[in-house]
Amino acid sequence: MFSGAQISLYPMCDDFVGVILGALSAFDPYRANFRIETDDISTLIVGPPEQLFPAMRDLFALAAASGVHCVLSATVSRGCPGEPDDPICTPISGGSHELPLAARIGAARAHVDAAEKLGQEVAAQFSLYPLGEGHHMDEIYGCIDFLKTSGVFDKSKNFCTKLRGDAGPVFATLSEAFLRFGAPQGHVALDLTVSANSPSLR
Amino acid sequence: MFSGAQISLYPMCDDFVGVILGALSAFDPYRANFRIETDDISTLIVGPPEQLFPAMRDLFALAAASGVHCVLSATVSRGCPGEPDDPICTPISGGSHELPLAARIGAARAHVDAAEKLGQEVAAQFSLYPLGEGHHMDEIYGCIDFLKTSGVFDKSKNFCTKLRGDAGPVFATLSEAFLRFGAPQGHVALDLTVSANSPSLR
Numbered sequence: 539m540f541s542g543a544q545i546s547l548y549p550m551c552d553d554f555v556g557v558i559l560g561a562l563s564a565f566d567p568y569r570a571n572f573r574i575e576t577d578d579i580s581t582l583i584v585g586p587p588e589q590l591f592p593a594m595r596d597l598f599a600l601a602a603a604s605g606v607h608c609v610l611s612a613t614v615s616r617g618c619p620g621e622p623d624d625p626i627c628t629p630i631s632g633g634s635h636e637l638p639l640a641a642r643i644g645a646a647r648a649h650v651d652a653a654e655k656l657g658q659e660v661a662a663q664f665s666l667y668p669l670g671e672g673h674h675m676d677e678i679y680g681c682i683d684f685l686k687t688s689g690v691f692d693k694s695k696n697f698c699t700k701l702r703g704d705a706g707p708v709f710a711t712l713s714e715a716f717l718r719f720g721a722p723q724g725h726v727a728l729d730l731t732v733s734a735n736s737p738s739l740r
Numbered sequence: 741m742f743s744g745a746q747i748s749l750y751p752m753c754d755d756f757v758g759v760i761l762g763a764l765s766a767f768d769p770y771r772a773n774f775r776i777e778t779d780d781i782s783t784l785i786v787g788p789p790e791q792l793f794p795a796m797r798d799l800f801a802l803a804a805a806s807g808v809h810c811v812l813s814a815t816v817s818r819g820c821p822g823e824p825d826d827p828i829c830t831p832i833s834g835g836s837h838e839l840p841l842a843a844r845i846g847a848a849r850a851h852v853d854a855a856e857k858l859g860q861e862v863a864a865q866f867s868l869y870p871l872g873e874g875h876h877m878d879e880i881y882g883c884i885d886f887l888k889t890s891g892v893f894d895k896s897k898n899f900c901t902k903l904r905g906d907a908g909p910v911f912a913t914l915s916e917a918f919l920r921f922g923a924p925q926g927h928v929a930l931d932l933t934v935s936a937n938s939p940s941l942r
Contacts, residue, residue: 548750579864663746697746700781
């Protein structure tokens with residue numbers, strides 16, 4: 539199954555190039571497992587679905603540690619039938635997809651509870667798109683049930699759900715939403731925005 | 741049918757607040773038709789589906805005219821069954837959805853050919869998600885056929901398609917992709933990134 543993400547990092551400062559280049563070392567532990575390609579809009583990472591959100595978490599946490607208002611935006615996808623299978627994208631391990639929705643919600647919450655805190659506060663919002671099957675809203679509503687008990691749920695918004703909290707459990711929650719909902723070998727896309735150090739009022 | 745977008749504008753400069761506030765006047769001609777709500781991550785616009793991309797175009801073109809490297813990121817949606825119908829979201833007019841895919845591609849191209857140029861070069865990439873129906877890849881491939889003859893097609897990338905050209909025809913192409921493909925009353929989402937004044941090599 540092909541899985542990966544198109545990632546962009548936006549530091550809101552004159553030295554945005556310096557902040558981006560300074561954060562890229564966070565990818566070093568993942569480079570052996572990923573294919574990485576960059577152009578003027580985004581960086582593609584292709585690799586195991588379980589490692590996509592940890593890699594984005596580490597990249598974003600390092601950029602946000604600069605203190606600058608930073609945003610990470612990503613289009614994350616697994617199982618797209620338009621992409622060739624890639625040998626570095628391994629199947630989802632321990633995905634418990636054979637379980638009914640309620641049991642998957644419990645498994646996802648346990649993973650979030652075990653997530654290490656990083657000491658970096660973030661806000662995030664995302665949309666989940668389980669594609670090409672008849673019951674896509676059931677999976678979305680099941681995922682929303684999980685999010686509401688994740689400990690980092692902020693609020694529902696039109697077209698998306700907003701999270702807030704430490705980067706560790708926030709990215710763990712995003713990863714669980716991506717991995718455990720929608721058909722296990724199906725086509726699932728996720729549209730993500732994560733923000734830190736914003737001067738705006740909540 | 742409920743339609744709208746969650747929009748974020750990212751000027752990569754120390755005075756990002758000034759650039760954002762300076763661009764907001766571009767929304768003035770649309771305010772009477774839209775409901776607009778802002779928080780620390782994004783601004784929601786809810787209104788007629790045909791006006792969503794013109795409003796985003798004018799906002800982004802005004803921000804980009806500052807010369808600063810700017811990115812607009814948006815999650816655009818129509819027909820989401822989880823949202824209540826809103827009286828300010830009118831049905832798609834002249835959508836020609838009764839036509840077969842090949843005829844819709846021709847109609848979309850005619851709209852793009854008629855788009856006024858703004859003198860602002862942009863790069864854009866987006867993903868289209870026609871949700872909850874069996875033939876979602878047919879609509880995606882049909883949309884890609886349209887994009888390749890739009891005059892602003894740049895390249896296909898993993899998970900998305902990249903456009904490049906004047907902001908006028910680029911946003912017209914995005915609007916046509918959103919309005920003319922997927923079921924007319926169906927649930928369609930579009931995940932968008934537009935960039936201007938990037939110092940990166942293509």
